[in-house]
Amino acid sequence: MNDETRIKDTSNLPKPTKRRLVELLPLLNECESKKITSLALSSLTGWKASLIRHDLWLIGFNKGVKNGYFVKEIINKINELLENKKDSQCEKQETVKNCCIVGLGRLGAALLDESLTKQSMFVIKAGFDSNLNRVEILRSTFPLYPANKMQQVIKNENIEIAILTVEQKDAKQMAERLVSYGIKGIVNMTNQILSVPQNIKVENLSILNALNLVI
């Protein structure tokens, strides 16, 4: 077997590493220099330089880097990961991810705006609310539907990700419904803990919980 076999299997990266890489992305995109050293990244992020090198090593930066990493190369590598190309040989597949917003209260309504996902791989395809009024009144660049259309729209539009902004009390059962309709990832903006099957990914973004953690 040749050297290629030594390339790390990036599909089961440690979670903290993946998180850091994702956070790195916006920073790298704004970087005007061609190359950047682990030390420079360290001072930009506050993370140890050795940790950054280790992370980059895990995603395949072995040998060949001389005096700092090429910013573009890091960006490309991270993007590759995120697009879950299990097989890097595979065709340049369409890497758009369809999302929806579930719950159009104050917070959900604030997301009815393309700017959130501008120049990203995410496209918001639909908004849902069980309150018909909201669905009719709110204006948005993508269509809004009553909650009873969820199953159908999620299937038709091939939506994989939901941003959950419903009221606390509805969060759990709504998450279950979404999972049953085929949603694979949930960005949970409520402060409820969602218990979902292992293969469903959840990120918790409760502002109230966050406030409790920054005290």
Add this chain to the structure above:
Amino acid sequence: MNDETRIKDTSNLPKPTKRRLVELLPLLNECESKKITSLALSSLTGWKASLIRHDLWLIGFNKGVKNGYFVKEIINKINELLENKKDSQCEKQETVKNCCIVGLGRLGAALLDESLTKQSMFVIKAGFDSNLNRVEILRSTFPLYPANKMQQVIKNENIEIAILTVEQKDAKQMAERLVSYGIKGIVNMTNQILSVPQNIKVENLSILNALNLVI
């Protein structure tokens, strides 16, 4: 030395433990039964029962629990922690935490609403934006100020926490300003990494980053 000396120093709890406890709080508050077992909590959260017992042990549930924990007791204990009472003998101090919202774009404006912090220890005292228009037009239950009033208002109102909802490009420097004005905790809703002094706490709640993690 007596038994009291064995009580854990809850001020430097492991971060993951603290996070779980905070997430537990809303769940416990809705719990209608008087007592709850670690097993029940496990099935509600998806976390291992032994982990939950360990967490509770760390915050002082040693001995004395017979057949499940008293829900109220857990809630109280966690709240005590959050209010940072280093010294449990201390007077029943005022445990309100003053917050502000920095950046009144679509996301920030969505938070101009008491419902977020209702029946919590947090009170939003002010909103800031460098765009005078927004400050004048938006309606809110607390006062809005132009950004140049920040230093003064933060000091006068004794504001310790900021919810950062400015545009990406302004995030870093705004964070630095906030720190220089005495802010101790930042809920960062931008996708920029903020590098702040050690003693300042930051929680990152970027929706775009979260989307990248649930793929």
Add this chain to the structure above:
DNA sequence: GGGTGTGAATGAATTCACAGCC
């Protein structure tokens, strides 16, 4: 039996240390 309390054992993530390269 079903539950907690608790240290020890395991597993995971980070940091160190240093060889090797320009």
Add this chain to the structure above:
DNA sequence: GGCTGTGAATTCATTCACACCC
């Protein structure tokens, strides 16, 4: 000298295992 590449050492978090209690 400054930088990366990389396994080993260390630190940190979770899980196990079992004594004890009702």
